[in-house]
Amino acid sequence: MASTEHGGEQSGGSMPDPMHQFEIDRIIPINFFGLDASFTNSSKWMLIALLVVAGFLILSMRGRSLVPTRAQSVAELAYEFIANMVRDNVGTEGMKYFPFVFTLFMFILACNMLGMVPYSFTVTSHIIVTFGLAAVVFIGVTVIGFIRHGVGFLKFFVPSGVPAPMLALLVPIELISYLTRPVSLSVRLFANMMAGHTMLKVFGGFVVALGFLGGWAPLAFMVAFTGLEVLVAFLQAYVFAVLTCIYLNDAMHMHH
């Protein structure tokens, strides 16, 4: 966010700046042919999310026992959850894209959940990260559609059973709604994470500002709201994965 330059001065009084948590710090400055490719705190938390997911899945599945241990059943639960989602939404031939959806879901889930840890950094609260993920989904799905249907994929934008004069109106609408998919997909995740974390920080500021006597009411709200935020963190990862499946289904089967 560009907010950090002048966000600090605007929030007056003793309230801490709720936007400070989204600041990006360079840990190892790297200049890659004139591009700023520094290793930042965002990269650090992405790496941590990757290590958490990979470490959890590798360690929990190491036993490969027929009767799963607790950790193994959690890993199997996650696998089955996404496998069922892909099977229900895309069908069995969509299962070859299951590794991608599973990776996407686990990465976003890990980033969102790690963001709930105090003093951590929420990678998904930056639109460039979520837009990068959404752009991968969008471009990938479009390429799959064109590979499977060739030029016939363009019929996706022409609704069937519509009189010809109406098509002049409907085709641009279909096209625009298709092109806004990556925007809505990325803004949904980013806005949820940023708004939630900002609100947590604002109410955290209320707790401090009201002191020992009055701070209990916002503290109780904070506890409830943290629970809601954990739900939202899971839900947004789920929604991202479900919408990826739905887009994939559109490209593979063209339900129009």
Place this chain on the structure above:
Amino acid sequence: MEAEAAKLIGAGLASIALVGAGIGIGTIFGNYLSGALRNPSAAQGQFANLLLGFALAEATGLFGLVVAFIILFAF
């Protein structure tokens, strides 16, 4: 009018988008509850759809919040 004041008013107006999110979330949970009370055995199967609808409705309101943030901080 000063640009700063106009920015604050604009950000406030953008927050009205949350009205729609409130209506949407209320509709989704209300209809889910009334449906679940009529046919409790079918309620479990629609829980995933409920959460999906909740997340989608909530997100539209947050788009308004993003507009407010853009007005406040990006201009």
